[in-house]
Amino acid sequence: MIRLRKIFTNKIVLALLLLIAFIYLNNTSLLAKPRTGSPFLLAHRGESQTFHMENLKNDTCTAERIYPPEHPYLENTIPSMEAAIKDGADMIEFDVHITKDEQFAVFHDWTLDCRTNVKGRSNDYTMAELKKVDIGYGYTPDNGQTYPFRGKGIGLMPSLTEVLERFPNQAFLIHVKSDDPREGELLADVLGKLSPERLSLLTLYGGDQPVASARDKLPDLRIMSMATLKSCLIPYLAIGWTGYTPAACRHTEIHMPDKLAPFLWGWPDKFLNRMDHADVRVITVRGNGSEFSSGFDQPEDLKALPQGYNAGIWTNRIDLIGPLYNKKL
Incomplete structure (x- = not known):
């Protein structure tokens, strides 16, 4: 016995x-199968003014806490996107809000109060009216002593259609800021007019409901939301050690904080190869996930990435990071 x-x-x-x-x-x-090539660089809001993130809240006016300007560009504008492309951006992220006449304005904040010379929300104005707004009005690096962009932002707020027409071959990450499913449907109507080749260069992310409603109308659109992240990553954390990639991951985008990435089965190369096979774009952001806008913004930040890393990198300073990978045109 x-x-x-x-x-x-x-x-x-x-x-x-x-x-x-x-x-x-x-x-x-x-x-793992060896990975080759340089990283995929995602420029957050194009080339933009950066700001300190201490005690940052959802309603913090970031235009009032910018660092002294090192370049003349304002986020989410066509000139800032042109500069980001010149500095090596493979993809540019920008934000959209619905207007009174049901167009999509490219602008970050929920309200216009912080950055501009008018009050209210984008849906209080038509796109033509928003063109008259000074989007550089509220930026100050010294607590209101000077406003270096005041008067220089009139006419710079673009529409989604303008951006897509101006950059027909550029990859974009479009952030729908609301959680209104109807906005997803309206976005799908706009994007559905594009060719399959153009649509393949776009990714939509944001609230669960608008992203889902857009995907329902455009099944080939690459997407990301909190719901898609959970549907992909929770099962992967449970059984990804077997090599299995959940079907929910397919044709989506994943943003993964560099502090949490090592907990993924197969990180880095085995994981990235599996995601490539499932047509998943992986973007690594800085930090532990508490602030998904944190990027690899200084050369020393890149030391946190695995050696030979060649997937996506989120940056707020494409002007500093792009040239390090010889991507400057």
Whole structure:
């Protein structure tokens, strides 16, 4: 009886050792297919004025806390996108809000009060009226002593259609700021007029409801929302050690904080190869996920990335990061 128990125990130990060996061999990047090429650079809001993020809240007016300007560009404008492309951006993120006449204005904030010389929300104005707004009015690096962009932002707020027409071959990450499913439907109506080739360069992210409603009308549109992230990553964390990639991941985008990425099965190379196979774009952001706008903004930040990393990098300073990868045109 004792001998049988010992044999049984030994078999359990052997099975556990074999399982551990399988998990290691199936997820170590040492045995992964080599990855080549340079990283995919995603410029947040184009080339923009950066700001300190201490005690940042959802309603913080970031235009009132910018650093002393190092360049003349304002976020989410066509000149800022042109500059980002020149500095090596593979993709540009921008934000959209619905207007009174049901167009989409490219602008970050929920209200116009912080950055501009008018009050209210974008849907209080037509697109033509928003063209008359000074979007540089509220920027100050010194608590209101000077306003270096005041009077220089009139006419700079573009519409979504203008951006897509101005950059017909550029990849964009479009952030729908609301959680209104109707906005997703209206966005799908706009994007549905594009060719399949043009649509393939676009990704929509934001609230669960508008993203889902847009995907319902445009099944080929790449998307990301909190719902799609959970549907992909929670099952992957549970059984990804087997090499299985959940079907919910397919043709989506994942933003992964660099502090949390090492907890993914197969990180970095095995994981990235699996995501490539599932047509998932992986973008690594800085930090632990508490602030998804944190980017790799200084050369020393890049030391946090795995050696040879070549997937997506989120940056607020494409002017500093792009040239490091010889992407400056």
